Amino acid sequence: MVVIGAKGHAIEILDVLHYNKFEGKLSFFDNVSPDKPMDPINKYMLIRTEEELKQEFKADPNFILGTGNPRLRKKLSDFCQGIGGELFSLISNQAYISPLGVSLEPGLNIMHGVKIQPMVSIGEGSLINAGTIIHHQSVIGSFCEIGPGCMITGNVRIGNNSFLGTGVKVLPGITIGENVVIAGGTVVTRDIPSNVMIAGVPGVEKKKLP
Numbered sequence: 001m002v003v004i005g006a007k008g009h010a011i012e013i014l015d016v017l018h019y020n021k022f023e024g025k026l027s028f029f030d031n032v033s034p035d036k037p038m039d040p041i042n043k044y045m046l047i048r049t050e051e052e053l054k055q056e057f058k059a060d061p062n063f064i065l066g067t068g069n070p071r072l073r074k075k076l077s078d079f080c081q082g083i084g085g086e087l088f089s090l091i092s093n094q095a096y097i098s099p100l101g102v103s104l105e106p107g108l109n110i111m112h113g114v115k116i117q118p119m120v121s122i123g124e125g126s127l128i129n130a131g132t133i134i135h136h137q138s139v140i141g142s143f144c145e146i147g148p149g150c151m152i153t154g155n156v157r158i159g160n161n162s163f164l165g166t167g168v169k170v171l172p173g174i175t176i177g178e179n180v181v182i183a184g185g186t187v188v189t190r191d192i193p194s195n196v197m198i199a200g201v202p203g204v205e206k207k208k209l210p
């Protein structure tokens, strides 16, 4: 198993793997940071090049996305799958996933303390960070990042590649577009179109995004 990334979020991924008692071979991939990885990632094999990663995937194609940032997660996922990797979901044993009609696509990171309530669906490659609660029938798109401690109430829809910062609250039935950035602490009280950044309580549009 290779974790793609070797910084902050990768440490949290390692913590979930430990908690879940993962016992296979584990390595980390980082081809951008010049510095050595920090403790405790420095105890594991570090893969630095595309060629080494390709070789590693021949032995075990599974990889876990170990970074935040929706666009980066999508880019790294495409890159790894293009050289023989298979996107793997990591779900903390300390998360609650309702047995009632939940649909989870591959490549998720569902971190400690998350609660996924009935009939929720989550698209490929999304990160649901620690302590977030997603209530009934909400739909999260692919490659979203939902920050720690968010409260997504019932029947909410969030488009692909959207980012919700720490502690965002989304009121029931709200639709959020694609490629949206919602600042930490925002309370979303109205529908949000695609490609905007919003912030505040209640959340207001601060700028358009490319």
Ligand SMILES: CC(C)(COP(=O)(O)OP(=O)(O)OC[C@H]1O[C@@H](n2cnc3c(N)ncnc32)[C@H](O)[C@@H]1OP(=O)(O)O)[C@@H](O)C(=O)NCCC(=O)NCCS
Binding pocket: 068, 129, 147, 148, 164, 165, 166, 181, 182, 183, 184, 185, 186, 197, 199, 200, 206
């Ligand atoms: C939204 C965020 C990414 C900044 O984006 P940005 O494009 O750099 O935004 P800027 O700093 O240019 O701010 C734009 C406006 O939004 C406001 N703003 C930014 N973050 C805000 C927040 N959390 N709450 C309220 N207003 C906020 C700024 O004051 C500014 O307002 P103004 O135009 O009226 O002066 C950042 O503020 C944020 O909230 N990050 C969340 C980080 C996080 O929780 N990550 C999870 C890690 S696990």
